[in-house]
Amino acid sequence: MSLFLPKLACKKDIDEVIKGVAEKVVVLRFGRDEDSVCLQLDEILSKTAHDLSNMASIYIVDVDKAPIYTRYFDISYIPSTVFFFNGQHMKVDYGSPDHTKFVGSFKTKQDFMDLIEVIYRGAMRGKMIVQSPIDPQNIPKYDLLYHGI
Amino acid sequence: MGAFYCAVCRQTSFSGKGHIFGKSHQSRLRVVLLKFLEKVKEARRTIKKPQVEKFDGPQHENKFWCYCCGLEIERNVTDGNMTVLHGGLLEHMATPEHKKNTHKFWWENKADPKLRDKVIITEEEIERFKDEVTKVLDTCVEKEDEFIKQQADHIRAQEKQRQEVLQSLIEVCFPRMQWQYPSLWPHYAVSKISRGSHFRPQDQQAGPSWVDPMVDVQWAGLGQALTFIGYQDSTNSGNVHTGAIPPWLQDDPLEGSSGAAAQPEIGPSLQDFLKQKEQEKLRKLPPNRVGANFDHSSHTDANWLPSFGRVWNSGRRWQSRHQFRQEEGQTNRHKRKREHGTDGSKKTKTE
Secondary structure (H helix, E strand, O other): OOOOOOEEOOHHHHHHHHHHOOOOEEEEEEEOOOOHHHHHHHHHHHHHHOOOOOOEEEEEEEOOOOHHHHHHOOOOOOOEEEEEEOOEEEEEEOOOOOOOOEEOOOOOHHHHHHHHHHHHHHHHHOOOEEEOOOOHHHOOOOOOOOOOO | OOOEEEOOOOEEEOOHHHHHHOHHHHHHHHHHHHHHHHHHHHHHHHHHOOOEEOOOOOOOOOEEEEOOOOEEEEOOEEOOOOEEOOHHHHHHHHOHHHHHHHHHHHHHHOOOHHHHHHHOOOHHHHHHHHHHHHHHHHHHHHHHHHHHHHHHHHHHHHHHHHHHHHHHHHHHHHHHHHHHOOOOHHHHHHHHHHHHHHHOOOOOOOOOOOOOHHHHHHHHHHHHHOOOOOOOOOOOOOOOOOOOOOHHHOOOOOOOOOOOOOOOOOOOOHHHHHHHHHHHHHHHOOOOOOOOOOOOOOOOOOOOOOOOOOOOOOOOHHHHHHHHHHHHHHHHHHHHHHHHHHHHHHHHHHO
16 A cells, blocks of 8 residues: 555655646655554655645655654654645644644545545635544544653 | 411411411511511611721621521621622512512511511612612722821821931930940931931832931940959859859858758757747746746755754744754764764773
8 A cells, every 4th residue: 555655765755856846736644554553644645646636745764764843743653744835834623633744544535535635625725724624523532641751 | 277387476386378367467567567667767868878887797797587588688798998888788678589589578477568668678779779889889999098198197207207316315425425435426316317217208108217327336335344253263163154063052161061060940949949848838927936936957065955844843844954964964063972972982991
């Protein structure tokens, strides 16, 4: 599953992708390939990648390979999915505590596709934060812990 | 009885000769005879005064149908130039065959016998007609000759006028010419005037118009005022007349390596064209989209970070980068300090 999605191994690659992809949503999945939830998410991502190819480009990032981004994006749970558009970070209100990324896996492929479409439309209209179309019951629950620095 | 075709009614009747006595036949016959007689009357009028006309052609090549003989006959007689109107008709009517046919037609169709004689023209009448015709023809020929003579006179008069105008022009120019080219002109002027005077008595003939020699020499004289730019030496490179290659087909000496470099291509290269296509697509997108003015090809250094609104930040997104860097810096310092501290303490302890 994750064999079909392009992998990014270092910060430079991630930078290139964020800066390079134009007029499309950049989907960065942070996680580990062996993790079970990551596998589920990867399957959904790879199966929808072709249908969403005009709207989004999907990439896989290993959290151990780019620690600086792991710290910068505050990734505490995996998998975490971060969305960019034209180099700008897109926030989505899922009804969960963290709007900056999507934590966990999607329940269905349709959920993911709807989310991508909403993000794309919002970006086209100039919105940097959008409302998630996914049913809150399907959003994975987690506790956001505050780490004192 | 058998079938009997009546030419007058243009019908086939099976009742034999009884058809002729019928009403329809007789009425048709009357109509036919009326029309026929009109034509004959007109022709008779011209017996005493034959009409001879000049023109020919479609007007005068009419034919008429003689009901008695069942033939189509020329109405007029022509020989190309002149036409005798109704000549053909009259001639035909005088023939003995026509007389016989007329009698037969009258007997068969039971027409009115009084009208029969009108259709036939006697020999005396035709003789008289012919005499008259010859007389009229002579007069016509005379008239034609006169007309031609008049035309000739008219043309001659026009020619004379033209010559006079030319002469007057030359006499005006002549003094000036004499002053410029005294050697050339006197000879020509004298010959011209003498010829002009010769011309006048010969009015009767229509002489050919000849080109004025003065006009010719005038053109040649003006040619001497051109600028001379030197003798063009083309022995090396060749000429149009020697059959050399024209300059526009020769290779340009200003070009680079001959043949190896391709001609400078006109228009954008393929890459530029593709870029232009992409730009066209971009223009269609809404201008207020996120990151519309983001420069995708800008070079950033290794520690560039995207603007990411972090989780525990409040405030603007771009500040989060700043804060992150600060935190990174603090953690590093903390780590170093701790190392330093332990080392230092170790040192002091050992010391």
